Amino acid sequence: MKYMLxxxxxxxxxxxxxEAERSGLxxxxxTFTKGIIDSGEFVSGDAxxxxxxxxxxxxxxxxxxxxxxxxxxxxxxxAGYYVVDCKDLDRALALAAKIPDARLSGVEVRPxxxxxxxxx
Amino acid sequence: xSSAAEIEGLLRELTPQALAALVRRYGDFGSAEDAVQExxxxxxxxxxxxxxxxxxRGWLITVAARRLIDWRRRDTARRDKEAAAAExxxxxxxxxxxxxxxxxxxxxxxxxLLFLCCHPALAQPAQVxxxxxxxxxLSTTEIAAAFLVPEATMAQxxxxxxxxxxxxxxxxxxxxxxQYGPRLDAVLQVLxxxxxxxxxxxxxxxxxxxxxxxxxxxxxxxLHHLQPHEGEVTGLLALMLLTExxxxxxxxxxxxxxxxxxxxxxxxxxxxREGSALVSAALATEPLGPYQLQAAIAAVHAQAASAEETDxxxxxxxxxxxxxxxxxxxxxxxxxIAVAMVDGxxxxxxxxxxxxxxxxxxxxxxxxxxxxxxLEMNGQLAEAKVHYHRAARATTSMPERHYLQTKxxxxxxx
Numbered sequence: 394m395k396y397m398l399x400x401x402x403x404x405x406x407x408x409x410x411x412e413a414e415r416s417g418l419x420x421x422x423x424t425f426t427k428g429i430i431d432s433g434e435f436v437s438g439d440a441x442x443x444x445x446x447x448x449x450x451x452x453x454x455x456x457x458x459x460x461x462x463x464x465x466x467x468x469x470x471x472a473g474y475y476v477v478d479c480k481d482l483d484r485a486l487a488l489a490a491k492i493p494d495a496r497l498s499g500v501e502v503r504p505x506x507x508x509x510x511x512x513x
Numbered sequence: 514x515s516s517a518a519e520i521e522g523l524l525r526e527l528t529p530q531a532l533a534a535l536v537r538r539y540g541d542f543g544s545a546e547d548a549v550q551e552x553x554x555x556x557x558x559x560x561x562x563x564x565x566x567x568x569x570r571g572w573l574i575t576v577a578a579r580r581l582i583d584w585r586r587r588d589t590a591r592r593d594k595e596a597a598a599a600e601x602x603x604x605x606x607x608x609x610x611x612x613x614x615x616x617x618x619x620x621x622x623x624x625x626l627l628f629l630c631c632h633p634a635l636a637q638p639a640q641v642x643x644x645x646x647x648x649x650x651l652s653t654t655e656i657a658a659a660f661l662v663p664e665a666t667m668a669q670x671x672x673x674x675x676x677x678x679x680x681x682x683x684x685x686x687x688x689x690x691x692q693y694g695p696r697l698d699a700v701l702q703v704l705x706x707x708x709x710x711x712x713x714x715x716x717x718x719x720x721x722x723x724x725x726x727x728x729x730x731x732x733x734x735x736l737h738h739l740q741p742h743e744g745e746v747t748g749l750l751a752l753m754l755l756t757e758x759x760x761x762x763x764x765x766x767x768x769x770x771x772x773x774x775x776x777x778x779x780x781x782x783x784x785x786r787e788g789s790a791l792v793s794a795a796l797a798t799e800p801l802g803p804y805q806l807q808a809a810i811a812a813v814h815a816q817a818a819s820a821e822e823t824d825x826x827x828x829x830x831x832x833x834x835x836x837x838x839x840x841x842x843x844x845x846x847x848x849x850i851a852v853a854m855v856d857g858x859x860x861x862x863x864x865x866x867x868x869x870x871x872x873x874x875x876x877x878x879x880x881x882x883x884x885x886x887x888l889e890m891n892g893q894l895a896e897a898k899v900h901y902h903r904a905a906r907a908t909t910s911m912p913e914r915h916y917l918q919t920k921x922x923x924x925x926x927x
Contacts, residue, residue: 394682481684482634483692504681 395436395478395505396485400494402472404443407497418493425491429477434488438475469498476505520560523569524553525731528650531573533622536685539581542629543675546647548584552577553650623648624739625687627732631700632683639674640703641710646671648735649728659725660710697740701749701804704733708753712760726757744799747791748808754788755811757781768919769912773820785815806835825854842873846883858891878907882917889924898924 407415429435444463451458463470472494479485482502489500515523528549535545552573566572630643645651651659657667677683688696711725733750740746762779763770792808799805810831817823829851836844845868853861865884874880885900901921905914 396682481686482632482682483684483686483689485682486634487689487692 394481394485394507395476396482397503397505398475398477398485398489398492399471399501399503400473400475400492401467401469401498401501402494403469403498405468421493425493426475428491429475429488434477434479434484436476436478438473440473441471444470515560515565517561520557520565523565524556524573525650527570527573528553529623529626529648529735530570531577532647533626533685534570534574535577535581536626537622538578542678542683542685544581544584545577546675548577548581549573550646550652551580553652621687623735625685627700627736628688628696629678629683629685631696631703632678633696633699634681634683635674635677637703637706639670639677640699641706642667642670643674644703644732645707645728649732651728655724697743697745700736701745704729704736705749705753705804707732708756712756723760726753726760729753730757742799744795745802745804747795747799748802748805751788751791751795751808752804752811754784754791755808755815758784758788758815764912767912769916771916772814777819780815785812788812789815801834801838803835803838806831806838810835823854825851829855842868842871842877843879845871846874846879849883849887853887853890858887861887862891878904878913878917881907885917885920889920894924 410418426435426438447461447463449460449462449464451460475488475492477485477488479488482504485502489495489502492500494500531552532545532549535549536542539545555576556569556573560566560569627644627648630647631640635643642656645656645659646653653668653671654664657664660667687693708726708729711723711727711729730750730753733746733753737743737746737750758781759772759775761781762775762777788808789812792805792812795805796809810828813824813828813831829848832844832848832851836848845864849861849864849868852864862884865880865887868874868880871880881900882904885897885904888894888900889897898921901917901924905917905921908914908917
């Protein structure tokens with residue numbers, strides 16, 4: 394099954410980290426990514442730019458409205474994601490638990506909808 | 514010919530085995546569970562008149578598998594018409610189980626089923642409902658009645674839970690090794706919740722609903738057979754038995770009777786023997802845990818021939834240990850009572866003073882009720898009466914309120 398692992402992060406708690414702590418976490422991300430590439434479970438994944446750079450588009454009555462900022466304002470924002478293809482939910486949860494931000498804030502595990510079936 | 518009760522017992526035992534075999538073979542938990550429920554219904558109708566088949570489990574698996582295959586053929590036919598393309602179905606998915614399904618089941622299958630129903634990706638009410646239906650073999654009607662909710666509500670809860678299992682990809686498998694501990698805790702929590710719902714009915718006029726307590730004991734006993742060396746499983750089974758043993762003495766005419774005032778001749782000696790033996794065995798060999806300690810406390814109470822003969826210093830020592838594992842306010846309250854029994858009411862009241870600022874107890878009548886009790890023990894009758902009344906106003910349970918008002922009334926008479 395395919396799952397998206399949505400990494401939520403609190404920018405202020407990242408900012409409070411020391412340079413050494415931050416590079417340690419980045420190294421952990423590198424190891425994690427390499428691990429799931431080697432196991433064949435990696436489908437895609439990226440880090441996202443800060444929500445300062447986000448714009449939100451809404452179309453109402455044919456009129457496009459663009460606002461600056463993310464869709465919803467939270468203390469935590471979506472900082473990155475992985476899409477993995479793995480055996481089942483237990484495996485996806487185990488992978489999510491290895492993502493460094495799971496310790497700092499949290500990682501949401503969402504099944505990717507299988508368009509061939511009726512899973513909803 | 515077997516009696517209806519014997520057949521019902523047999524069907525309950527076979528439910529998880531038949532279901533596990535079907536999920537193993539056909540994959541999808543949701544429809545396998547529906548098919549097994551239909552097979553149970555057929556069996557309940559046919560077996561009492563036609564007799565129990567030679568292999569009841571094989572019968573259930575075959576009937577459920579036929580039903581499942583019928584549904585799949587219908588689905589495939591519909592999809593074929595819609596898509597005008599043949600769907601691939603593994604040959605196995607359309608075959609009725611053969612003699613290999615008569616082999617004894619892997620014991621992990623029954624366990625895996627329990628772990629699936631109690632998966633943390635499901636909300637607790639869903640875990641409870643699924644466990645009772647898929648592992649316990651209860652019908653939706655029975656579960657709804659036990660929890661005093663409309664049948665439609667319970668049916669919807671079960672359907673949603675099954676959809677969630679499919680959509681999230683919760684596996685039918687033993688949990689990963691590093692997750693085994695917390696996942697077993699989740700299972701025990703569900704079983705204890707079922708027991709408590711039956712024992713201290715949280716709603717309704719009745720104080721106890723015995724069908725849920727006996728079902729919880731039956732399921733925990735099954736788990737204990739599967740995992741005899743898990744100390745906390747043994748501990749929970751012992752705790753349930755030792756608590757259930759006091760059932761007949763716990764109420765009279767719908768009113769609550771506290772432990773100290775119970776007629777101990779009404780206690781179930783067989784359950785006390787079994788529970789005490791289980792907890793002794795667990796404490797001697799396994800790592801300690803909160804269920805074992807609670808069971809040990811219940812065993813000390815059960816072994817006292819009268820309230821006066823209770824070994825309170827042992828109970829106090831056990832509560833101190835329990836507080837290390839579960840530092841909750843309720844455990845602290847119970848420790849205060851034990852302190853009062855060992856070192857006198859003033860020492861107990863001092864423990865209560867330390868709990869005054871605890872926000873978890875602010876909304877509860879329990880702290881007030883215990884204080885009333887210790888004040889009475891200390892001879893401060895007027896203050897005790899005020900606290901009994903205050904606690905009675907704060908509780909939502911009618912039997913509890915009645916009990917507290919009676920205690921306040923007795924002070925005047927004394």
